[in-house]
Amino acid sequence: MDTPAATDSLTAALEELRHRFGERLLTSDAAREHHGSGESHLPPQWPDAVIMATSTEDIADILRAAHTHGVPVIPFGAGSSLEGQIHAPRGGISIDMSGMDQIIAVNPEDMDCRVACGVTRQALNEHLRDTGLFFPVDLGAHATLGGMAATRASGTTTVRYGSMRDLVLGLTVVMPDGQIIKTGGRARKSSAGYDLTRLMVGSEGTLGIITELTLRLFGIPEAAQSAMCSFASIGKATETVVAALQCGLCLNRIELADTVQMRAINAYSGSDLPEHPTLWIELTGSETAVAHDMAILRDLAEGALRFEAAQTAEAASKLWRIRHDALYAARALRPGIKGISTDVCVPVSQLPACISGIMDVIATTSIIAPLVGHVGDGNFHLVLLYDPADADEVREARHINSSLIEMALAMGGTCTGEHGVGLGKKAYLDAEHGPALDVMRRIKRALDPGGIMNPGKIFDL
Amino acid sequence: MDTPAATDSLTAALEELRHRFGERLLTSDAAREHHGSGESHLPPQWPDAVIMATSTEDIADILRAAHTHGVPVIPFGAGSSLEGQIHAPRGGISIDMSGMDQIIAVNPEDMDCRVACGVTRQALNEHLRDTGLFFPVDLGAHATLGGMAATRASGTTTVRYGSMRDLVLGLTVVMPDGQIIKTGGRARKSSAGYDLTRLMVGSEGTLGIITELTLRLFGIPEAAQSAMCSFASIGKATETVVAALQCGLCLNRIELADTVQMRAINAYSGSDLPEHPTLWIELTGSETAVAHDMAILRDLAEGALRFEAAQTAEAASKLWRIRHDALYAARALRPGIKGISTDVCVPVSQLPACISGIMDVIATTSIIAPLVGHVGDGNFHLVLLYDPADADEVREARHINSSLIEMALAMGGTCTGEHGVGLGKKAYLDAEHGPALDVMRRIKRALDPGGIMNPGKIFDL
Structure with missing residues (x-):
């Protein structure tokens, strides 16, 4: 573990912050290791210190000190990011926001809610259980909603509801100099100036730190039906997907696995599923619409080798468990x-x-x-x-x-x-964006002239 | 008409551009008046010149010259904006893009298309007629898709499909120094860096000029049913709307008029519709889903004074014509x-x-x-x-x-x-955004340091 040398500025910033945060400022190896590793495949890079933040004002105070002293800050939610977003390649202070887990307001009539950034999607949906509403972005990870917004996360239900890009109505963001701003609002749409909400969503903590989110919610559909079907080729499977999308079927999830993955699943769970490209499909809506669309789907999938519709909720849940365990099954191919x-x-x-x-x-x-x-x-x-x-x-x-x-x-x-990009995908952004990448850099320099916000992530300056 | 005095820089820029554009550079009063008035309620403000652009390269050349000489440029599509977006408060060059009307590509399998910025939504939907697909943003105006993106337009079907914010996948933008960038792409989602697409959407030509757009398309639903219902109060009407939204009914449009508007409609068209708050509702989807949801809607609207479902396509079209003519009916109250x-x-x-x-x-x-x-x-x-x-x-x-x-x-x-904001809503942005407005200003300064892009719009620097 190569730790950047503590500088005078860092020492000064930490001294100032220790007065403010006391025992919530951690410098133990255990804390630094936990906050500098995460789920990514990249070698760990520890921060110099960790602060357990509990409020927007905490974060504003940290950023003011970091700004004054020119010390890097790295936002940390659940540590579930995959591309090194929480790594500290230049040391600095990791701000742990997992304690900011207040569900601030739920407005059933407007189908929206306001949460602090450390609330997980699981905790939000648990909280919403009795309202008939839910928040639909469904990823594999146990992630915080702030982190999901920061990396513009999506998942299995994006085909129906969109990604974090689409479902965040407004944010509270602490800017690099400690100023607290609010973006967006509770209106479903607005043409009032630049879309700072969507500029912050996906900016991976490089422009500011998201501390609160206003999110759209949806009514839990009356009915759901699932099916699993195997095809002779990936091409046959995607033809079915294209047709289902064009027909506007009430798709909630439509997931694919290839032959190698299906072999892994059979080996992992002792099942004997066909070892061919396979789709998992979930339709949701009214009982009537789901039944109607499932019949159409069966027609559209006429080229399938096998089409198995789950007849009960248990069967559906079993079918989706297979999909959910795919990553474990994959890894079991090489223990x-x-x-x-x-x-x-x-x-x-x-x-x-x-x-x-x-x-x-x-x-x-x-x-x-x-x-x-x-x-x-x-x-x-x-x-x-x-x-x-x-x-x-x-x-x-x-x-x-x-x-x-x-x-x-x-x-x-x-x-x-x-x-997201983090450290792992930086090398590809020039090819993807061309001169637009320079426009991103100009925005970064304008909003974070000191370069303290999650430095080294997305692109180099 | 108060025209800003021609300056040396302007003269130099126009001379340079006259070589390049010949008769496509107009300085007649007629051209200047047309491009400095538009549909807004604000007094006209003419540009010094108008250039009829036909390509992204044209616009890059204009911006390079404008950048060199520090001359304002104002993008012009169909001139349908309502808040003075096309006005020229500081003179300069209006760039008319109505001739950039190429539909570049339609990809039915991916349900997307690529168009030049001067294509109107009507022209696009006409072109798509035989594909079974359509572009859903439906506003009253005859607007260009570039202009609709620039003002983050929406309309009657936003409740179902979202606004321009949601339906633009990627853009070609000419930056203030003439550099051409591409934002986004054809992928349905991406976490690769800052969301420049959505930064440009709604920026009203103050950060760059949108010259091409990749747009999402949708399958034309199999069936549509419409109803019109009157309520004793606005509150009763919105209760029905909230319930319909929570139930996830396949709403395509849900429009409201108040008592004064209903009186105007009766006076305008000689009808005898109930002079109470009224909803127009359109459900679209499969025959089955629409019929099912219309029955639910009727139940949800049990508090209505009158619920009239259109039994035929003609009846539905008549019902929507009434809604469409609402503005004319309103204006007829004071000829x-x-x-x-x-x-x-x-x-x-x-x-x-x-x-x-x-x-x-x-x-x-x-x-x-x-x-x-x-x-x-x-x-x-x-x-x-x-x-x-x-x-x-x-x-x-x-x-x-x-x-x-x-x-x-x-x-x-x-x-x-x-x-959008244009000139007409500028006074309210400080109250709406607070310190976030300064963040917008910093982005503007970073991307348009010379302040040549549609100056005076959205906010002052």
């Missing part, structure tokens, strides 16, 4: 190997070409790489199971990752559909 | 008076209080002010019918407008739901 997850997103029509293109590349390597994807959005993940201690495998995994991104960009896609 | 349209948007639950609050204010004046609204979004328009030559009426109309905005902001709403 002890964590793997890294690719994250490209392309136009849906390009999925078969993109997937078959990368499979050709994978075939030239020794890497096992099962695939799952949010196929309704054109976003898929390959889990590249390589041994970080084996130089050949590292080289091969990097080659697969960069080849995939190159293909996705050539198809009009993006290097990251939902995981 | 010769154009009126101005307010545009606040509040949380739906606050609509009854907001509307009754402003009605109390209106009652203290001599102004007639019929109301129509996109009630599913909480956005409504009062047409303030005042005589601009009558100082008392001008004072009263201003008082109503500012009282309304004050109320809307106190309720967590916005001064403009869909018309």
